[in-house]
Amino acid sequence: MKRFDLKKLKDLDAKKLAKDFWYGKPHGERRLGDLYIPKTGLYKHREWRGVKDTMYYFNNIWLYNYGHMVTDILKYSGGNPKGLVQFVKGTMRYRWMGQTYLTVMHWFDRCLEGMRDETLRATAWHFRGIVSACLYQIVEMFNRDITLGGDPEKWRKTIAHDETVWGGVFYGFPDVAHIPLQMIPYFVTCHCNNHTVLNYIDAAQALGLPGDPCPMCQAEAGIFLQDDVPDFFPALVTTNEACDGSVATSVIQDWMINKPLFAMPQPMQFDDDSVLENCAKEIEGAIKFTEEMTGVKFDWELLKKKLQDQNELQRNEWEKWDVAANTNSYPINGVGQALYRIFYSQYGDMDCWHETDAKVKKIMDKCVEQKINTFPMTRHRVIAWSCAPLYYSAWCTWAYNCWGLNTIINMDSLMFDMEIRTDSYENCLLDMAKYHEWAPMRRMAVGGLQHIFELWENMEKFNCDMVMMYDQIKCKGMQGVVGLFEDEFRARNIHAIWMPHALPDKRDVSRAEIRKIINDYMFTVMGEEPLDPSLLEFDDSNSW
Amino acid sequence: MKKKEKKQNKALKVLGKTVGALAVAYAGLFTVFYLDLDGKLLYYVVEPFMQKRFDNMERRDPMSMPYDQIDSEYMKRK
Numbered sequence: 001m002k003r004f005d006l007k008k009l010k011d012l013d014a015k016k017l018a019k020d021f022w023y024g025k026p027h028g029e030r031r032l033g034d035l036y037i038p039k040t041g042l043y044k045h046r047e048w049r050g051v052k053d054t055m056y057y058f059n060n061i062w063l064y065n066y067g068h069m070v071t072d073i074l075k076y077s078g079g080n081p082k083g084l085v086q087f088v089k090g091t092m093r094y095r096w097m098g099q100t101y102l103t104v105m106h107w108f109d110r111c112l113e114g115m116r117d118e119t120l121r122a123t124a125w126h127f128r129g130i131v132s133a134c135l136y137q138i139v140e141m142f143n144r145d146i147t148l149g150g151d152p153e154k155w156r157k158t159i160a161h162d163e164t165v166w167g168g169v170f171y172g173f174p175d176v177a178h179i180p181l182q183m184i185p186y187f188v189t190c191h192c193n194n195h196t197v198l199n200y201i202d203a204a205q206a207l208g209l210p211g212d213p214c215p216m217c218q219a220e221a222g223i224f225l226q227d228d229v230p231d232f233f234p235a236l237v238t239t240n241e242a243c244d245g246s247v248a249t250s251v252i253q254d255w256m257i258n259k260p261l262f263a264m265p266q267p268m269q270f271d272d273d274s275v276l277e278n279c280a281k282e283i284e285g286a287i288k289f290t291e292e293m294t295g296v297k298f299d300w301e302l303l304k305k306k307l308q309d310q311n312e313l314q315r316n317e318w319e320k321w322d323v324a325a326n327t328n329s330y331p332i333n334g335v336g337q338a339l340y341r342i343f344y345s346q347y348g349d350m351d352c353w354h355e356t357d358a359k360v361k362k363i364m365d366k367c368v369e370q371k372i373n374t375f376p377m378t379r380h381r382v383i384a385w386s387c388a389p390l391y392y393s394a395w396c397t398w399a400y401n402c403w404g405l406n407t408i409i410n411m412d413s414l415m416f417d418m419e420i421r422t423d424s425y426e427n428c429l430l431d432m433a434k435y436h437e438w439a440p441m442r443r444m445a446v447g448g449l450q451h452i453f454e455l456w457e458n459m460e461k462f463n464c465d466m467v468m469m470y471d472q473i474k475c476k477g478m479q480g481v482v483g484l485f486e487d488e489f490r491a492r493n494i495h496a497i498w499m500p501h502a503l504p505d506k507r508d509v510s511r512a513e514i515r516k517i518i519n520d521y522m523f524t525v526m527g528e529e530p531l532d533p534s535l536l537e538f539d540d541s542n543s544w
Numbered sequence: 545m546k547k548k549e550k551k552q553n554k555a556l557k558v559l560g561k562t563v564g565a566l567a568v569a570y571a572g573l574f575t576v577f578y579l580d581l582d583g584k585l586l587y588y589v590v591e592p593f594m595q596k597r598f599d600n601m602e603r604r605d606p607m608s609m610p611y612d613q614i615d616s617e618y619m620k621r622k
């Protein structure tokens with residue numbers, strides 16, 4: 001048993017203690033790593049951020065989001081309590097739901113560790129937007145799932161699509177829901193609780209598929225092989241986005257689902273204008289297919305209206321980028337920025353994005369006006385490039401807390417960087433095609449060297465002095481250009497850390513290994529000391 | 545007058561009790577939050593239970609699905 005040390009008690013500085021209680025400990029004294037229970041990623045206790053921020057986290061983030069996880073179900077079910085019943089049924093039926101949904105608040109915890117004041121607030125709003133959009137998709141799936149007693153009329157008015165098919169393709173259909181097949185069961189679960197995805201990867205390999213292709217495509221196929229997809233749709237649209245790896249997913253999906261399928265391929269090398277026209281025709285084909293399958297007529301005016309709304313989101317994004325690039329007052333951390341952007345620009349326009357942007361803009365304007373330094377411990381402004389590790393998207397938060405590495409922008413955020421013209425049907429379709437071609441990973445990972453090397457101009461634009469170079473060890477596209485990057489980094493004298501990972505699969509490169517690689521670089525190459533040494537090494541091998 | 549006072553006292557008591565109960569609930573929730581009891585419950589109890597449930601769930605055998613099914617037949621069933 002530990003003996004009570006009277007001397008230690010005498011040494012305590014009451015004034016300092018009171019200050020730490022009221023304001024929270026300053027960055028260098030926090031020792032956030034001491035809060036973890038080994039292996040689990042759970043906290044002995046949650047972080048004390050000072051009275052104001054702890055109470056904000058408790059009331060406005062923890063309670064607020066737990067509460068909204070219930071009220072959103074009712075909201076998206078049109079107030080019908082049957083929505084809650086369907087939701088429970090779905091939770092008990094599908095692994096990606098039952099094992100993952102309730103752990104959402106721990107995803108917030110991991111990504112918001114160490115955040116304070118405006119940064120805590122604005123970043124949390126981004127997460128709230130994502131959760132609301134997720135709940136919309138989940139509720140729509142379960143309310144239509146005919147195997148769970150869902151509504152057959154709603155089922156008929158639904159199009160399912162690959163998560164890499166941009167939702168804007170379906171904007172022109174009133175009362176037709178478009179729901180991605182893998183965005184929630186695969187993509188979101190990897191961030192919230194990366195345990196579930198491993199089942200799907202293993203299922204694909206158990207079929208005899210080799211282990212070395214992209215685990216994203218394997219996991220997406222595995223959901224179908226495990227019979228873990230709700231039956232909420234009469235037909236589906238697939239694509240070869242992000243890269244041709246996903247064609248293999250479509251083949252397995254088609255086999256397992258056996259419903260009418262429209263394949264909407266997009267060219268890998270897309271800079272040629274004649275290719276753009278072809279791509280536009282494919283999108284038109286998907287629109288006609290949706291008309292045929294749902295019996296709902298395409299409405300050009302509605303498409304225009306929704307695209308204009310989406311353009312507004314893009315303008316908001318440019319404003320955020322401007323602040324991030326040219327000031328120290330951008331109030332959103334690396335992971336909050338990346339996931340929000342990728343989610344809304346891929347799924348498409350929803351009210352919740354506009355509501356979130358309005359709230360975040362208010363906070364951002366305040367930061368700019370008052371010249372608040374939102375990440376005061378920044379030592380390096382980092383741009384993260386290539387395909388990111390889904391099971392460790394919170395690395396940005398860790399890297400800031402431990403080393404002062406502040407991730408200003410991610411490659412995936414910079415895709416879809418355009419407004420869409422709505423002045424004529426022809427222009428609109430061409431822009432929709434271009435938008436689709438500029439999808440995550442497609443444009444800057446496998447879209448040709450000129451796009452992959454857009455890194456240099458963005459590094460300058462966002463005033464970054466360091467690159468976190470993701471090295472997805474199973475991405476055949478990016479593996480082919482490692483040497484070219486090495487040469488460029490050397491020639492341009494740029495500090496770049498190669499971060500190996502396997503997208504959703506933490507078994508190939510663990511989070512501890514990722515941290516070790518960053519630590520080694522910071523100690524040996526940069527010659528720097530950590531801001532919080534307790535975060536250098538800890539065991540989170542079994543954490544969500 | 546007395547009756548009115550009694551009623552007022554009763555109302556105040558109910559109000560006091562409600563506020564007290566809410567304060568206790570709030571403090572309880574804060575304890576759950578601060579000690580990460582929600583995480584511990586989910587990690588040690590809920591997730592293992594769900595995992596077992598999903599591991600033991602009967603699923604169709606993918607290899608038993610014929611590769612060349614015809615979509616129109618599926619549509620007829622609907």
Ligand code: SF4
Nearest residue numbers: 214242243387441475
């Ligand atoms: S990580 Fe690479 S292989 Fe996988 S989908 Fe993206 S571009 Fe394709």
